[in-house]
Amino acid sequence: MHRYFTSTCNYDASLKEFVALKQLSIGIGLLIYFAQGVEIDDAKRESVRLIHWLSDSLEYLSIRGYDKGGNEAHDKEVAASMARFASGSMRLTEIKGVNEIICE
Numbered sequence: 001m002h003r004y005f006t007s008t009c010n011y012d013a014s015l016k017e018f019v020a021l022k023q024l025s026i027g028i029g030l031l032i033y034f035a036q037g038v039e040i041d042d043a044k045r046e047s048v049r050l051i052h053w054l055s056d057s058l059e060y061l062s063i064r065g066y067d068k069g070g071n072e073a074h075d076k077e078v079a080a081s082m083a084r085f086a087s088g089s090m091r092l093t094e095i096k097g098v099n100e101i102i103c104e
Contacts, residue, residue, distance in 0.1 A: 014053045021055040025062035028074050028097075050077040051084045056091060063097035 015021065015035045026034070035053040054061070066074060078098055085092055096102060 015055050015058075016053050018055045019057055021057055023060040024055075024058060025064060027064045028066040028071075028078075031063060032074070032077055049080055051081040054081075054090075054092070059091055059093050061092060061095045061097075062102060063095065064102045066097050067101055068098070 015024075015031075024031075032050050035050045063078070066078060068075060068078070082095065082098060084090060085095055
């Protein structure tokens with residue numbers, strides 16, 4: 001089991017790599033972290049936009065624990081994601097947790 005965990009952690013995967021992922025319900029911090037990639041350098045992390053690293057197959061996204069105005073970096077990422085979602089250029093058909101806080 002430890003061997004599997006180590007090999008997974010050494011892989012520079014982002015959510016973009018999950019090509020069969022259709023639905024995702026995840027906390028805002030983990031969403032941004034995994035969307036950008038596990039092994040990304042913290043200096044680069046701020047320049048990577050969440051919306052560009054979501055899986056192209058994603059149809060439904062539930063963002064848990066997002067509180068608009070509570071974190072400027074999260075607000076920036078969510079706003080960019082919502083703008084692209086509104087443009088209709090994604091397969092994504094529903095995003096929850098932006099206008100209401102989902103805690104469970």
